[in-house]
Amino acid sequence: MKNNTHAPLLTTTVGSFPKPAYLLKARQQYASGTIDYTALHELEKKATAEVIALQEEIGLDILVHGEMERGDMATYFAEHLEGFEISSPVRSYGNRYYRKPIVKGKITRPKPITVALFSYTQSLTEKPVKGMLTGPYTMCDWSFNKYYRNRRDLVMALAEVIGAEARDLQDAGARYIQIDEPAISTRPAELDLAIEAMAVVTAGLTAKTISHICYGDFAPIYPRLLDLPVDQFDLEFANSDFSNIDVFSSPPFTKEIAVGVIDIHSHNLETKEQVKQRIYRALKAFPPDKVYIDPDCGLKTRTWEETRDKLTVMMAAVREVRRELRGVTHEASVSG
Amino acid sequence: MITTICGNYPKIDHLKSRVNLRTAINRLESGKIDHEEYESILRQTFERTINDQLEAGIDIITDGQITWQDLFSPYCEALDNLAAGGLRRYFDNNVYYRRPQVTGEIRRIHPIVAESPVYSEMKPATAMTKAVLCGPVTFALHADDFHYGSIDSLATAVAEVIREEIVELQQLGVSYVQLDEPGLPERPEYVDLLARLVPGMLNGTDIRLGLAFYFSSLKTIASRLGEFPVDFLALDLVSHPDDMESLPTLDKYELHAGLIDARNIMLEDTDDVASRLTLLRQQVMPKRIVLTTSCGLEFLPRDYALDKMRHLVQLAAEPQVGTDEE
Numbered sequence: 001m002k003n004n005t006h007a008p009l010l011t012t013t014v015g016s017f018p019k020p021a022y023l024l025k026a027r028q029q030y031a032s033g034t035i036d037y038t039a040l041h042e043l044e045k046k047a048t049a050e051v052i053a054l055q056e057e058i059g060l061d062i063l064v065h066g067e068m069e070r071g072d073m074a075t076y077f078a079e080h081l082e083g084f085e086i087s088s089p090v091r092s093y094g095n096r097y098y099r100k101p102i103v104k105g106k107i108t109r110p111k112p113i114t115v116a117l118f119s120y121t122q123s124l125t126e127k128p129v130k131g132m133l134t135g136p137y138t139m140c141d142w143s144f145n146k147y148y149r150n151r152r153d154l155v156m157a158l159a160e161v162i163g164a165e166a167r168d169l170q171d172a173g174a175r176y177i178q179i180d181e182p183a184i185s186t187r188p189a190e191l192d193l194a195i196e197a198m199a200v201v202t203a204g205l206t207a208k209t210i211s212h213i214c215y216g217d218f219a220p221i222y223p224r225l226l227d228l229p230v231d232q233f234d235l236e237f238a239n240s241d242f243s244n245i246d247v248f249s250s251p252p253f254t255k256e257i258a259v260g261v262i263d264i265h266s267h268n269l270e271t272k273e274q275v276k277q278r279i280y281r282a283l284k285a286f287p288p289d290k291v292y293i294d295p296d297c298g299l300k301t302r303t304w305e306e307t308r309d310k311l312t313v314m315m316a317a318v319r320e321v322r323r324e325l326r327g328v329t330h331e332a333s334v335s336g
Numbered sequence: 337m338i339t340t341i342c343g344n345y346p347k348i349d350h351l352k353s354r355v356n357l358r359t360a361i362n363r364l365e366s367g368k369i370d371h372e373e374y375e376s377i378l379r380q381t382f383e384r385t386i387n388d389q390l391e392a393g394i395d396i397i398t399d400g401q402i403t404w405q406d407l408f409s410p411y412c413e414a415l416d417n418l419a420a421g422g423l424r425r426y427f428d429n430n431v432y433y434r435r436p437q438v439t440g441e442i443r444r445i446h447p448i449v450a451e452s453p454v455y456s457e458m459k460p461a462t463a464m465t466k467a468v469l470c471g472p473v474t475f476a477l478h479a480d481d482f483h484y485g486s487i488d489s490l491a492t493a494v495a496e497v498i499r500e501e502i503v504e505l506q507q508l509g510v511s512y513v514q515l516d517e518p519g520l521p522e523r524p525e526y527v528d529l530l531a532r533l534v535p536g537m538l539n540g541t542d543i544r545l546g547l548a549f550y551f552s553s554l555k556t557i558a559s560r561l562g563e564f565p566v567d568f569l570a571l572d573l574v575s576h577p578d579d580m581e582s583l584p585t586l587d588k589y590e591l592h593a594g595l596i597d598a599r600n601i602m603l604e605d606t607d608d609v610a611s612r613l614t615l616l617r618q619q620v621m622p623k624r625i626v627l628t629t630s631c632g633l634e635f636l637p638r639d640y641a642l643d644k645m646r647h648l649v650q651l652a653a654e655p656q657v658g659t660d661e662e
Contacts, residue, residue, distance in 0.1 A: 087601075087637040087640070088349075088350035088637040088638065088639060089348060089350075089358070089637065090346075090634075090635065090636065090637055091346070091347065091348075091431070091634055092430060092431055092432060093405070093406065093423065093426075093431060093432035093433065093434075094405050094434075095358055095361045095362065097348065097358060100637065102601065141430060142430045144600065144601045146601065146602060183430060185425065186425065186428045186429070186430075187428050215423050215424060215425050215432055216425045217424075217425065239422040239423055240422050240424075241422070263422075265422070265423055
């Protein structure tokens with residue numbers, strides 16, 4: 001392995017954190033009309049501050065605001081864009097449901113959606129906070145379309161409004177902007193469309209751009225995936241026991257990569273040694289100076305305690321690997 | 337023309353006032369309700385699923401797969417040496433399944449789907465019933481196999497437990513058994529294997545056995561669709577509309593024509609459905625056509641699923657779609 005000393009292994013998380021009980025209750029009260037938005041939003045800010053405090057306590061490098069204001073990653077944006085209605089719940093897996101957006105008119109963005117809470121969150125910490133968006137291809141794929149002529153028209157309309165939001169985030173000071181595209185592996189034949197749309201979203205951005213993708217089959221879309229115009233991919237590996245990592249060996253991966261080393265769909269707490277092995281596996285597969293470390297996906301399905309424990313183990317493993325890399329004392333693990 | 341739905345149906349209601357299975361599961365897991373209360377809510381969910389189909393006028397009903405986590409979970413719950421593993425995307429959907437982990441010889445330790453009340457105490461007098469199972473090849477293609485060592489061996493083992501299940505389903509008086517094989521069009525090299533496994537699964541029973549293909553294009557297996565010794569084929573004819581052109585004559589089968597898009601809230605145009613049915617009669621010449629959904633209805637919210645089902649029945653009754661006598 002080369003350039004071990006240039007492997008800072010910056011740490012981050014994918015986006016969502018578990019909502020505290022008081023916020024879950026407030027969201028129910030708001031939905032039933034017993035509290036107003038001001039009251040709800042104060043509690044969202046309180047919970048956001050707790051998410052930041054937890055990440056700083058654990059020692060993560062690049063922070064997220066935790067998405068305390070969001071239910072589902074597609075539905076939230078649909079609720080704040082013109083042209084959408086929201087359906088009753090549809091199942092995504094197990095006992096998890098989301099309210100699927102329905103496109104019923106021309107999509108427009110009346111005002112910035114995420115900027116105010118981003119600015120508030122960034123004011124709480126010296127560390128960089130990621131601006132968090134859902135990509136146009138995923139927004140299309142996870143919605144019913146009753147208005148646009150075809151999927152392409154819908155995706156490109158979404159790219160315009162999400163791109164505007166990305167530029168507003170950058171103007172508000174975001175140094176990292178994550179545009180999640182978990183649906184991108186769904187239809188390999190539409191990868192070119194997803195790439196074209198992402199180019200609209202990231203055009204003119206100087207902030208580091210990231211795209212999170214998870215639980216898909218990467219083989220049919222690699223290496224064309226590397227043409228997605230973002231600086232970094234954030235991919236899930238732990239849940240599949242790294243069975244999907246070999247896909248990226250040929251041709252070599254050329255972008256930065258945030259490697260999921262924590263299974264967020266399991267209650268089981270990983271051991272530090274387990275996580276270290278996963279990190280070393282990632283360092284063997286990807287250019288070490290381009291590797292970031294994080295959990296597989298958003299943490300909203302875990303409890304607060306599980307989240308704290310899993311991230312603490314992850315950070316302990318990262319610190320130990322960093323030390324070992326500086327001393328280059330772990331060559332056996334790397335080559336094994 | 338008679339009607340059916342492909343398989344699953346939304347588990348939870350669009351009406352907030354109604355009993356909600358999703359909430360019941362959460363409350364059971366957190367100890368806020370006991371198993372008896374959960375069973376009561378589950379039973380109400382089954383009743384509503386049956387009633388929705390009957391009130392819409394569906395002729396061959398399913399149990400809606402109300403207790404299923406995904407296509408593979410009934411096996412994971414009913415078979416020894418099988419467990420649910422990591423999440424994977426379910427074909428081209430925003431839906432995920434847990435990949436089955438095969439750790440030893442699989443054995444049927446209790447019924448896979450035959451315990452559903454829809455086939456026993458809730459069985460309606462006015463409609464036929466259809467039981468749905470994941471087919472052996474699709475199961476084998478979507479499992480992590482740490483025991484059998486080949487798709488052929490694992491699929492053969494799954495076919496054996498399906499055989500046991502079919503015997504029980506026939507004893508219960510189930511009219512149709514549908515084996516879902518959405519994975520086969522992606523791996524057409526296993527057509528021979530599936531065709532070879534079917535007689536063993538039937539094993540002399542006279543239940544109406546069929547195969548369902550959905551999501552992926554049928555073109556890869558179209559020319560070989562006539563090779564399966566089954567009674568009916570259920571085909572998704574909307575996900576890839578030009579698949580219709582590739583279909584051969586299939587005059588030995590009852591065709592469950594999936595012309596109602598179960599992944600789209602838009603309602604189908606009567607003339608369009610009628611012209612496609614005419615084309616099927618002329619080109620495919622099946623023994624009989626049963627109008628059905630392209631796949632399970634659980635991709636839709638319940639209110640839209642109900643609208644789709646009602647629309648399906650209305651279309652089947654329209655004079656211009658024609659009739660099919662058995």
